[in-house]
């Protein structure tokens with residue numbers, strides 16, 4: 011059984027909070043000292059504070075603290091990370107190197123645009139490549155993550171309808187019951203009423219229910235394709251036609267773009283706009299929960315409403331255009347996640363024309379392989395080829411052995427793997443959502459499948475092993491109810 | 507392609523297990539006419555690693571970066587020193603390549619670091635608690651405004667004109683889409699917010715500290731004005747300034763937000779940066795975004811950390827969530843955590859003090875060189891200068907001399923068309939300030 015921890019021995023102390031390691035007079039950085047004349051602070055600022063309570067730690071102790079913490083944290087570089095819907099692919103090292111170049115990292119967002127032609131070249135370069143890959147007319151990189159991109163798309167739709175005098179009338183957004191939580195939350199953020207649309211037994215959009223819901227009040231349908239069930243929506247063209255016939259717009263949740271890169275283009279499917287998660291499909295690292303990087307694509311009828319500034323070609327040069335009377339305005343402070351765009355640019359140029367489609371082809375191959383290898387122990391929720399991720403169900407272990415999907419996942423940690431996504435989408439009972447991505451070897455997939463098969467045997471023969479899992483980590487299963495009941499969200503000298 | 511490890515025999519064995527004859531067959535549910543042939547897209551050619559590096563390097567060289575010039579530009583993003591330890595920690599693969607800590611047992615390292623982050627951010631702002639981060643300062647402020655409207659059940663927010671213009675633009679976008687009205691308090695004439703207006707019916711008063719012009723606002727007066735209107739007080743605060751100034755929490759602010767970039771995050775053309783979000787304890791259930799809490803093992807006594815109060819969030823509450831935010835800025839929050847620890851209480855105070863000292867020297871030298879200090883208010887690290895010549899012309903002339911002089915304000919405030927906003931951090935030296943002053947004198951002559 012592999013152990014995901016770094017160098018730890020039994021005698022090593024438990025990681026203490028940094029505040030408990032503080033010692034008066036220590037400092038962890040050679041702070042620059044001003045060589046300008048000293049001033050009387052009170053005269054200049056009025057009352058100042060002297061009560062600031064931050065820790066005092068030496069530089070080596072600081073590094074040891076975080077190295078120890080890193081040893082109790084799992085990343086893609088630790089091992090296989092098949093978290094469904096998250097596209098945990100390899101984050102190439104060269105991307106870190108290019109994003110760290112001083113000519114990128116050391117730019118101020120308010121410096122004159124004339125001094126950043128290279129930055130504009132990167133931004134427009136990413137936009138141009140994403141236009142070609144998605145089939146949309148325009149791309150903006152201003153949104154800062156996926157949910158922010160969803161929200162921006164809905165704002166474009168809202169502005170579009172307002173410009174046509176239909177703003178008030180179209181107040182409903184349709185969201186399938188399988189959708190990610192950010193979809194309805196983003197719709198609410200734009201003042202829309204959310205109406206759910208059911209999914210059929212086969213895992214497709216319920217066409218009858220959709221037809222019944224489509225009337226003059228509908229502003230948009232938010233559709234994830236491939237869906238969160240890992241399935242390509244075969245009726246996609248028909249769906250877009252129906253919504254358009256009713257005067258509505260169709261938004262594509264593009265978190266699952268990995269299945270389509272170089273193989274099929276959502277812009278050709280009939281969508282009006284979509285968001286992309288560059289921190290999934292285009293390899294920018296997730297950083298333990300962020301930064302994200304949320305580009306959006308759109309058809310030309312939505313272009314007048316783009317958030318400013320719009321980075322675009324003008325003749326031979328690239329400009330940052332803020333003179334846009336119909337713009338929805340800014341959605342973020344500056345130019346978006348610029349250093350993430352440098353990483354995405356580097357990644358896109360590494361694949362290029364020749365190899366771009368390999369991303370979707372091998373991610374779909376890997377997912378179908380895992381699905382095939384596990385089908386006896388964890389049956390697929392649908393009897394169809396999957397796209398970049400497979401959705402399996404552990405329902406029988408719950409019924410027959412009192413073992414939930416979560417127990418199986420926790421046991422996987424003991425085997426040295428990060429668990430897949432559980433309990434999403436909400437409509438599949440005891441759901442496993444496994445997304446291997448294209449960057450994993452067959453050997454890794456085999457080890458993972460072997461482990462899951464073994465765990466499913468344990469679920470029947472020695473279920474207690476699963477109830478108690480994980481047992482190899484720094485902590486056992488944690489009490490989340492207690493965390494809510496006795497809220498403790500910051501350290502205080504007396505709180506521990 | 508090194509990122510895709512499949513050999514030919516892997517592919518044939520895998521297809522055999524699947525029971526498919528080709529990879530193409532796996533895409534059979536996509537209608538034929540919607541498919542493109544591999545390699546058919548009009549994209550640039552693939553580049554090998556050395557060529558890729560050279561290509562990116564040559565693009566980067568086209569930009570003027572802050573190592574080529576001396577930076578006196580601030581306006582929300584600051585050229586501060588980043589300790590070497592920050593880069594060492596945030597580039598560790600265990601942190602850099604992790605997802606959101608949905609599996610706490612395998613993510614204790616990150617969860618503990620974020621708990622430490624929350625503690626120190628709350629401490630700097632003098633507030634009860636902080637969340638695990640927001641996208642950036644501007645969206646963090648917009649979220650605070652929206653949170654105020656849902657706490658107060660009022661459809662109006664009030665904001666000072668002396669709040670960063672980009673932040674106000676983002677607020678305008680968010681409020682338009684939710685049907686929230688915005689009222690603006692004047693500030694341009696005196697450099698500090700005029701709080702005398704009656705803001706009745708508003709859910710919050712939003713003020714920046716120090717404000718966009720560098721001025722130190724009277725938060726006690728702002729608290730009074732908010733109380734009079736029965737509204738919340740929302741403060742957008744510079745965390746570094748709060749190491750020295752009396753923090754907003756000490757004035758009774760309800761929500762304090764800000765941009766964490768000055769604490770260890772590269773300027774990077776403004777992204778990724780990190781939004782800070784703190785509030786009073788009583789509002790914790792309305793807070794947007796993730797929060798890390800300390801708990802214990804279910805079947806043991808060891809302490810551990812989890813994401814908590816999850817029922818506020820979009821994946822559980824869907825359209826009724828407090829916000830749509832999911833992915834945040836964890837890695838930048840980690841950078842700020844390392845920064846706050848590396849500097850500690852004495853280092854942060856030193857950085858803030860050096861900023862004040864350098865700023866005062868710059869005010870003296872630049873006014874001697876022919877510029878006029880536009881406002882008489884107390885300032886921390888930034889100030890407005892009026893120039894006898896067109897500020898954009900002056901800026902461009904100084905840029906040729908290797909000095910990024912500041913931000914001409916006419917674009918944002920027509921009344922300040924003759925003025926420039928100058929920032930001076932702890933990194934500027936006596937010599938650099940003197941060079942700026944003598945160059946300015948030449949340019950103005």
Ligand SMILES: Cc1ncc(COP(=O)(O)O)c(C=O)c1O
Pocket residue numbers: 095096155156157158190192193234238263265266287302303304831832833
């Ligand atoms: C299907 C889907 N849509 C939207 C999102 C939201 O993206 P983000 O977390 O970047 O806001 C996610 C990921 O979390 C997702 O899996």
